[in-house]
Amino acid sequence: MTLTVGVDVGGTSVRAGVVNGDGTVLDTARTPTPPSEAALETAVAGVVSTLAGRHRIAAVGLALAGFITPDRRVVRFAPHLSWRDAPVADRLGSRIGLPVVVEHDANAAALAERHFGAASGAATAVFVALGTGIGSALLLDGVLYRGAFGVAPELGHLQVVPDGRPCPCGKTGCWERYCSGTALATTAVELMARDPGQSPLLSRLAAGDPRRVTGQGVAAAAREGDPVACAAMEDLARWLGVGLALVADVFDPELVVIGGGVSESAPLFLDEAREHYASLLTGAGRRPLARIRTAQLGEAAAVVGAAQLARDLVTGATRSGARSGLRRTPRAGK
Numbered sequence: 001m002t003l004t005v006g007v008d009v010g011g012t013s014v015r016a017g018v019v020n021g022d023g024t025v026l027d028t029a030r031t032p033t034p035p036s037e038a039a040l041e042t043a044v045a046g047v048v049s050t051l052a053g054r055h056r057i058a059a060v061g062l063a064l065a066g067f068i069t070p071d072r073r074v075v076r077f078a079p080h081l082s083w084r085d086a087p088v089a090d091r092l093g094s095r096i097g098l099p100v101v102v103e104h105d106a107n108a109a110a111l112a113e114r115h116f117g118a119a120s121g122a123a124t125a126v127f128v129a130l131g132t133g134i135g136s137a138l139l140l141d142g143v144l145y146r147g148a149f150g151v152a153p154e155l156g157h158l159q160v161v162p163d164g165r166p167c168p169c170g171k172t173g174c175w176e177r178y179c180s181g182t183a184l185a186t187t188a189v190e191l192m193a194r195d196p197g198q199s200p201l202l203s204r205l206a207a208g209d210p211r212r213v214t215g216q217g218v219a220a221a222a223r224e225g226d227p228v229a230c231a232a233m234e235d236l237a238r239w240l241g242v243g244l245a246l247v248a249d250v251f252d253p254e255l256v257v258i259g260g261g262v263s264e265s266a267p268l269f270l271d272e273a274r275e276h277y278a279s280l281l282t283g284a285g286r287r288p289l290a291r292i293r294t295a296q297l298g299e300a301a302a303v304v305g306a307a308q309l310a311r312d313l314v315t316g317a318t319r320s321g322a323r324s325g326l327r328r329t330p331r332a333g334k
């Protein structure tokens with residue numbers, strides 16, 4: 001059976017996995033993400049070599065948060081990594097002697113859910129990963145939509161509140177400032193400041209420093225019934241419904257998949273988000289509703305999706321939306 005490697009190149013660690021044709025991760029390797037461009041490529045080549053020493057590998061797929069060219073070979077810009085207009089697929093390919101493909105991590109995770117998880121069989125679907133921010137992907141008629149310049153979609157930066165919370169992207173009031181793990185913490189801290197003493201659990205967590213309040217901490221406190229944490233969860237549910245209704249007015253999906261770390265707390269917000277979504281759609285009550293489900297593959301999704309793209313590279317399959325450019329094999333000295 002053909003085995004490929006998927007590599008999730010994150011801001012703090014490089015995580016790689018050997019994946020088979022069923023989407024099962026057979027083996028893993030990881031290393032910290034170094035700051036320089038050359039060291040980063042050495043780190044990625046290193047984890048791949050480690051796995052290639054233990055398995056017969058046919059191709060490699062990288063997943064990272066950043067702008068990737070539509071041919072999936074060049075990293076234009078990645079906010080948490082050192083690559084800038086870097087021909088990563090060609091350089092790594094000639095270095096490790098295997099075909100390499102690069103994909104946005106949200107796209108890779110979406111592909112994994114489509115092949116092996118919550119979006120199996122879906123043709124038109126929206127993927128929203130709620131973590132530090134919002135990672136998003138769009139599957140339109142079975143193909144990932146990436147826009148004219150490879151930058152779409154950036155659903156997390158739709159402005160939902162004019163002059164709202166500042167966003168690292170340079171704008172204000174972006175959706176992800178109200179609907180993410182970070183947003184959960186921000187909202188909880190705002191609510192605590194407004195009404196001190198309402199939240200013994202979160203006050204203990206903060207211990208005088210609101211920066212200690214994390215989205216995970218708020219979710220845990222909400223599970224314990226903490227009133228402020230529950231209110232922050234309700235706020236997140238409302239903003240999830242608001243944003244999904246906007247997105248659905250543009251794309252009219254059959255399915256919405258909610259992933260990311262926050263999705264592990266879905267029982268605390270998903271039903272309520274569905275109600276907000278259904279009531280805020282244009283023509284509410286008079287049109288079919290998209291199903292809204294949680295992702296199934298968890299943290300492994302980007303690795304599995306990148307490995308699947310690598311598989312398409314060697315089998316010539318187009319079912320992941322691969323274009324002809326994908327089938328080129330890397331050549332040294334290009």
Ligand SMILES: [Zn+2]
Binds near residue numbers: 156157169170171174
């Ligand atoms: Zn933004």
